[in-house]
Amino acid sequence: MGILDLSNELAIGIDIGGTNTKYGIVNHRGEILDKGDIKTDAYPSIEEFIEGLHNAMMPIIEKHSSVGIKGIGMGAPNGNYYTGTIEYAPNLPWRGIIPIAKMVTEKFSIPCTLTNDANAAAMGEMMYGAARGMKDFIMITLGTGVGSGIVSNGLMIYGHDGFAGELGHIIVRPGGRKHWSTGAHGSLEAYCSATGIAITAKKLRAENIHSALNEISEDKIDSLAVFEVAEKGDETAKEVFRYTGQILGEALANFIMFSSPEAIILFGGVIKAGDYIMKPTKEHMEKNLLPIFQNKVKLVFSELKEADAAILGASALAWET
Amino acid sequence: MGILDLSNELAIGIDIGGTNTKYGIVNHRGEILDKGDIKTDAYPSIEEFIEGLHNAMMPIIEKHSSVGIKGIGMGAPNGNYYTGTIEYAPNLPWRGIIPIAKMVTEKFSIPCTLTNDANAAAMGEMMYGAARGMKDFIMITLGTGVGSGIVSNGLMIYGHDGFAGELGHIIVRPGGRKHWSTGAHGSLEAYCSATGIAITAKKLRAENIHSALNEISEDKIDSLAVFEVAEKGDETAKEVFRYTGQILGEALANFIMFSSPEAIILFGGVIKAGDYIMKPTKEHMEKNLLPIFQNKVKLVFSELKEADAAILGASALAWET
Numbered sequence: 001m002g003i004l005d006l007s008n009e010l011a012i013g014i015d016i017g018g019t020n021t022k023y024g025i026v027n028h029r030g031e032i033l034d035k036g037d038i039k040t041d042a043y044p045s046i047e048e049f050i051e052g053l054h055n056a057m058m059p060i061i062e063k064h065s066s067v068g069i070k071g072i073g074m075g076a077p078n079g080n081y082y083t084g085t086i087e088y089a090p091n092l093p094w095r096g097i098i099p100i101a102k103m104v105t106e107k108f109s110i111p112c113t114l115t116n117d118a119n120a121a122a123m124g125e126m127m128y129g130a131a132r133g134m135k136d137f138i139m140i141t142l143g144t145g146v147g148s149g150i151v152s153n154g155l156m157i158y159g160h161d162g163f164a165g166e167l168g169h170i171i172v173r174p175g176g177r178k179h180w181s182t183g184a185h186g187s188l189e190a191y192c193s194a195t196g197i198a199i200t201a202k203k204l205r206a207e208n209i210h211s212a213l214n215e216i217s218e219d220k221i222d223s224l225a226v227f228e229v230a231e232k233g234d235e236t237a238k239e240v241f242r243y244t245g246q247i248l249g250e251a252l253a254n255f256i257m258f259s260s261p262e263a264i265i266l267f268g269g270v271i272k273a274g275d276y277i278m279k280p281t282k283e284h285m286e287k288n289l290l291p292i293f294q295n296k297v298k299l300v301f302s303e304l305k306e307a308d309a310a311i312l313g314a315s316a317l318a319w320e321t
Numbered sequence: 322m323g324i325l326d327l328s329n330e331l332a333i334g335i336d337i338g339g340t341n342t343k344y345g346i347v348n349h350r351g352e353i354l355d356k357g358d359i360k361t362d363a364y365p366s367i368e369e370f371i372e373g374l375h376n377a378m379m380p381i382i383e384k385h386s387s388v389g390i391k392g393i394g395m396g397a398p399n400g401n402y403y404t405g406t407i408e409y410a411p412n413l414p415w416r417g418i419i420p421i422a423k424m425v426t427e428k429f430s431i432p433c434t435l436t437n438d439a440n441a442a443a444m445g446e447m448m449y450g451a452a453r454g455m456k457d458f459i460m461i462t463l464g465t466g467v468g469s470g471i472v473s474n475g476l477m478i479y480g481h482d483g484f485a486g487e488l489g490h491i492i493v494r495p496g497g498r499k500h501w502s503t504g505a506h507g508s509l510e511a512y513c514s515a516t517g518i519a520i521t522a523k524k525l526r527a528e529n530i531h532s533a534l535n536e537i538s539e540d541k542i543d544s545l546a547v548f549e550v551a552e553k554g555d556e557t558a559k560e561v562f563r564y565t566g567q568i569l570g571e572a573l574a575n576f577i578m579f580s581s582p583e584a585i586i587l588f589g590g591v592i593k594a595g596d597y598i599m600k601p602t603k604e605h606m607e608k609n610l611l612p613i614f615q616n617k618v619k620l621v622f623s624e625l626k627e628a629d630a631a632i633l634g635a636s637a638l639a640w641e642t
Contacts, residue, residue, distance in 0.1 A: 078613075087613070136481040150579070152485075153476045159581020160457040161617065164473075166578040169611050173495060174571060182611060250495060257487040258471070258579055260480020290490050290503060292399075292408070296482065 009068045012061070012110065013315030014053070015117065016040060016076035018091035021049075023057055024311035025064055028319075030128030032308055034060040046094045046103065054107050061108070072104060072112040073317030075120030075310060080162040084114045090181065113317045117141075117310065119156055119165060121267060121302075122149025123320075124313025129303040130265050137261045139302075140167065140252075142270035146189040152259050168193070172251045191247045194223045194270055201226045201240045211236035227273045241276035248277070249284025256285070256293050263298035267309065271301055330389045333382070333431065334636030335374070336438065337361060337397035339412035342370075344378055345632035346385055349640075351449035353629055355381040367415045367424065375428050382429070393425060393433040394638030396441030396631060401483040405435045411502070434638045438462075438631065440477055440486060442588060442623075443470025444641075445634025450624040451586050458582045460623075461488065461573075463591035467510040473580050489514070493572045512568045515544045515591055522547045522561045532557035548594045562597035569598070570605025577606070577614050584619035588630065592622055 010033070014023045017040060024035035038056050043049035061069065078089040084101025086092065104112040115123070122139035125131040131139070135154040141147035146168030150157040157164045168189035169182060176186025180195065190196050198221050205213035205221075212234045216225050230237035252264055270277065282299055289297075304312055331354070335344045338361060345356035359377050364370035382390065399410040405422025407413065425433040436444070443460035446452040452460070456475040462468035467489030471478040478485045489510035490503060497507025501516065511517050519542050526534035526542075533555045537546050551558035573585055591598065599620070607615055625633055 134481075136485075152473055152478045152480070155474045155476070157473045157580055159473070160455075160583035161581055161613075163613050164457075164579065164581035166611060166614075170575045170578050171571060171609060174493070184609070184611075250492060254491045254575075255579070257490050258485065258576070259478055260482055260485035262481035288492060288505070290487060290505075292482075292484050293487075 009070050010064055011070050011315040011318035012057075012072040013311040013313065013318070014072060014074040014104075015120065015310030015314050016074065016079075016086075016092070017117070017310075018077070021053065022311050023053070024308070024315065025060055025069075026312060026315040030312055032311060034063065035308075035311060036060065041093050044093055046098050046100065049094070050100075050103050050107050053104075057108075069110055071318035072108060072110050073120070073123075073314040073319075074101065074104065074112055074114045075117040075314040075317075076100070076114065077117055079114045079116040079119075081113070081115040081119070081156075081158050082162040084112070086114070113320070115156070115158075115314075115317055116147075116165075117313075118147030119149040119158070120313035120317065121147070121309060122151060122156065122265075122313070123316035124304055124309055125265055125267075125302060126151060127316040127319070128312050129309075130300050131263065134262050136259065137263045137265060138167075138255055138259065139265045139267060141268045142192060142194070142248075142266060143268035144194050146193045150259060150261075152261075157259075167251070167255065170251065170254075172247055172254075188247070188251050192244055192251070192270070194268075197223045197226060197240060197244055197270065200243055201237070204236050204240055204243075208236040213237055213240075223270050223273060227276065230273070230276050238276055241273050242280045244270075245277045245280030246284045249281040249286075250288050252281065252285040252299070253288035253293075256289060256297050260293065261297060263300055265300055265302055267302035267304075267306075269306075330391050331385055332391050332636040332639035333378075333393040334632040334634070334639070335393060335395045335425075336441065336631030336635050337395065337400075337407075337413070338438070338631075339398070342374065343632050344374070345629070345636065346381055346390075347633060347636040351633055353632060355384065356629075356632060357381065362414050365414055367419050367421065370415070371421075371424050371428050374425075378429075390431055392639035393429060393431050394441070394444075394635040394640075395422065395425065395433055395435045396438040396635040396638075397421065397435060398438055400435045400437040402434070402436040402440070402477075402479050403483040405433070407435070434641070436477070436479075436638055437468075437486075438634075439468030440470040440479070441634035441638065442468070442630060443472055443586075443634070444477065444637035445625055445630055446586050446588075446623060447472060448637040448640070449633050450630075451621050452584065455583050457580065458584045458586060459488075459576055459580065460586045460588060462589045463513060463515070463569075463587060464589035465515050467514045471580060471582075473582075478580075488572070488576065491572065491575075493568055493575075509568070509572050513565055513572070513591070515589075518544045518547065518561060518565055518591065521564055522558070525557050525561055525564075529557040534558055534561075544591050544594060548597065551594070551597050559597055562594050563601045565591075566598045566601030567605045570602040570607075571609050573602065573606040573620070574609030574614075577610060577618050581614065582618060584621055586621055586623055588623035588625075588627075590627075
């Protein structure tokens, strides 16, 4: 191997979540060679957080220091690709605008690129997952919230300010359900996130007193619990997913008429409900498309392991630079 | 000037509409040096149409033949950039899939690039109009129908199949007004096209018997007629535009959360209603945006003369190749 062979170069991926921050060292094949995590919320100031992250990561960085490390890719809620700042993230401990990419670059002496967590997930899918080789796709993350990353012409759509791709906040039912945090009425997230599904389940079980959903205690009602009740044949539990899938499918049809992707890739806890949600989603997606778009957009699940996807996605950013 | 100076090179723009086909020879500064038109619907077969177009255009092509002609750009309903074909255009006389770019290239011995008419309009705006220098914008054409062209990262979004940007068919009112042609319920075009505005006006004048809108004969009700009545102070006529603007504004907010454009550029006959439609559009657009998107997206009118825009837009395609 000559000195110009970079195929064994490595990238670092860091995923900052409200509770945990995960990190890993990744090779070109998407294998995580080493990984770890720290508690995000244990660091009240961003300086302490970066100090803690640096201390935690130094052993694995030194371990691989004989191989070049191309860069650090970082995904975070409200992370802005253009400015490298996290801006007013409601679920992180640090207020205001945090110039985290610059701070990490200086602390680690390795160039750091930031994007939001949903865009990072889409990057990971394009580099290592279900979107390999695709130039046009949309990734939708159905978790506690609804996130999204949109790729068109082979490029992530960041928009003029770096904030593009907030599909969870698109209004799909004007005047509909009020969002617990934004206050908007009828947004996709209000219905199709895990939180939205729990609200739907509580509403429907109140209307159907014989449903086995009523046997679950109030604080245990979540997407997984509803799935388990559906598996036992409960029609109300199935209706929760049918209703959610209809709204998701209608929204996906609108997204397709915007950017005409080759595929829509779904990711996140909600997709564990499988066909209960996928069948109505697919049905209403197709039904709401113009004929020229029908029966050609793939609706698939992520191919990345949920535990690794965030690290892989973030690391994918580092190869770009 | 040496032989490598191409600044005086020319491009041909052809805009195929259901009734007329306009063509022109355009320079780099967006000046139309010569133009003309033929009747699209006078040619029952595509072969006759291309023969007729060639005969009509040869005099002006020969006139400029001492200068290089870089290419022909063509805009047409259902025109596909990737395949160069017009596919199942309901308003054109020719059925099925028409390989028009190839046919024109061969007939004129000049390379021809095709796109749909709304994308061509956006190209023209980027090259010569209100979107000069922008890398992220959305162009919305409010005419008989609602068309759109979306530019992101400086590139037109065509999608994987060339059909992206059908924003007129996005559902903005699930279960709402049935579209006269697609049969879909609640699409943007059903409300915000000139046709949609006429429907709203007829509905509202029936509910408000004292409105001066009732003095217009049934077949004369259109966007312009409603505007004229609004100018005389009629509240029902104003309400037609307020209602239309609200729906348009809500839709634009959704589009912004998708691709975060620097500007939305409006074009077409409907915008002649000016503030009657723009004020509610802007108000409801801002109201439905997440705070991070508020008060930063420009909502502007096209800067191109309506009579020339289609030719300029189509010609802009030719410079790209």
